[in-house]
Amino acid sequence: MYLALLTNVPKNTLTELNEIQNKFLWNNKKCKIKHDTLCNEHKNGGLKNVDINFKVISLKLSWIRRLYDDNHHEWKIIPLNFINNILGKKFIFHSNLCIPSFIMDHFPSFYKDMILLWSKCCSSSPNIPSAIASEYLWYNSYIKIDNKVINFKEFSKKGINYVFNFFDENGRLKIWSDFKFEYNLTDKSSFKWYQILNSMPKSWKKTLADDGGNFRNLLHLDHHLIKNNSILALKKLSPAEIYSLLILLRNNIPTSQKYYKNIFTNVDIEWKDIYLLPRKVTIETKLRIFQYKILNNILYLNKHLFLFRKKDNKFCSYCLTEEETITHIFATCQKTNILWNDLRYHWNNIIHIPALNPQSAIFGFFQVDQQEFLILNHILLLFKYYVYLTRDSNKLSLVALIKSIKKVYLLEKKYLQTMNENLSYLTKNGEN
Ligand SMILES: [Zn+2]
Secondary structure: OHHHHHOOOOHHHHHHHHHHHHHHHOOOOOOOOOHHHHHOOHHHOOOOOOOHHHHHHHHHHHHHHHHOOOOOOHHHHHHHHHHHHHHOOOOOOOOOEOOOHHHHOOOOHHHHHHHHHHHHHOOOOOOOHHHHHOOEOOOEOOOEEOOEEOOOHHHHHOOOOEHHHHEOOOOOEOOHHHHHHHOOOOHHHHHHHHHHHHHOOHHHHHHHHHHOOHHHHHOOOOOEEEEOOEEEEHHHOOHHHHHHHHHHHHOOOOHHHHHHHHHOOOOOOOHHHHHHHHHHHOOOHHHHHHHHHHHOOOOOOHHHHHHOOOOOOOEOOOOOOOEOOHHHHHHHOHHHHHHHHHHHHHOOOOOOOOOOOHHHHHHOOOOOOHHHHHHHHHHHHHHHHHHHHHHHHOOOOHHHHHHHHHHHHHHHHHHHHHHHHHHHHHHHHHHO
16 A cells, blocks of 8 residues: 555556456455446445456645645655746646647656546546635636647736636626736737637537636635535545545446346336345345345346356246346235235235336335335345245245344344343433
């Protein structure tokens, strides 16, 4: 970790580390879920697995934050001097930084690598008015003339460095005579003013006009990035922040989402709610992982096991007539449906359990009363798990299912009691 902060980690070391990680995760077998998906946040269908390459990049990039923090250190003198001389005294690191290679060649290789890494990894377009208005004009990949980024030093010297400089307090574009007067320019500069205006994306101008000038109170004119549609100051850019930004910018969408979108053409539930549901309804890791496998379409049942030659036939363990797939066994199988309906009937007086359809069977119940949301989804998950585990016996039993649900109920009750006891112990001691 410490070495990764400053030196270049050799490519083969990274490859080796990635291989060790994969072997550990998949037990030396073929990966079943893409590495990029696994690294996503829970709400985006991941398990927050560590992306080693991104970890190294985020540690490296934190050098830029340290360069501009408030502490004075001798080591900063040289790099800051290089940056000020080559890129200008007003230069700031921003989300759309794109410095031409002939300028980058003026930097020693370490600084060059850092700046290039920043440009490559942190690029993100601004959407909200304050972020657009705070865009730095120079070396900005969105502001190009003849397809080249620009840096007009005479404008920068006069204090014109940001998009907002071109707009008045009501969000309207300033006319040339006002602009010229405000920044003490001569008519010689009018063409450059016109060129910059012309090169700014139309959507930016529209957003700022619609905002009516409110952005002026929210400008951020120091080094910053754009994350999740908001401005993130360089000072707050810890390695963990950079890491999560890199994962976010990669914007990996799990392959299984496409698969399920094909089966259920009108899924009206947010995917993040689908992914977070198992984490809300249970604390049991095995149940969470079980549902995670269903959502990633890697819960292998007879249809696939037969293909892998691990089962004699591809048919459902219960009805023995249809292919055993996730949708069949949890939603359309007659036998498992009878069991679910028996359960509904059995607890009719206590709780209203909805009937199953393929979508709710796989994703969970979302259109139910908020008060019963967790319990109903927990019961559904336990039902699916029971159906899954009992396949070898080929026989479903209501008594056994209820027994397994009650066992979990008692366990969680006990767990809650212990938690409460610990809590009251802590509060008691806290009071003393
Ligand atoms: Zn069946």
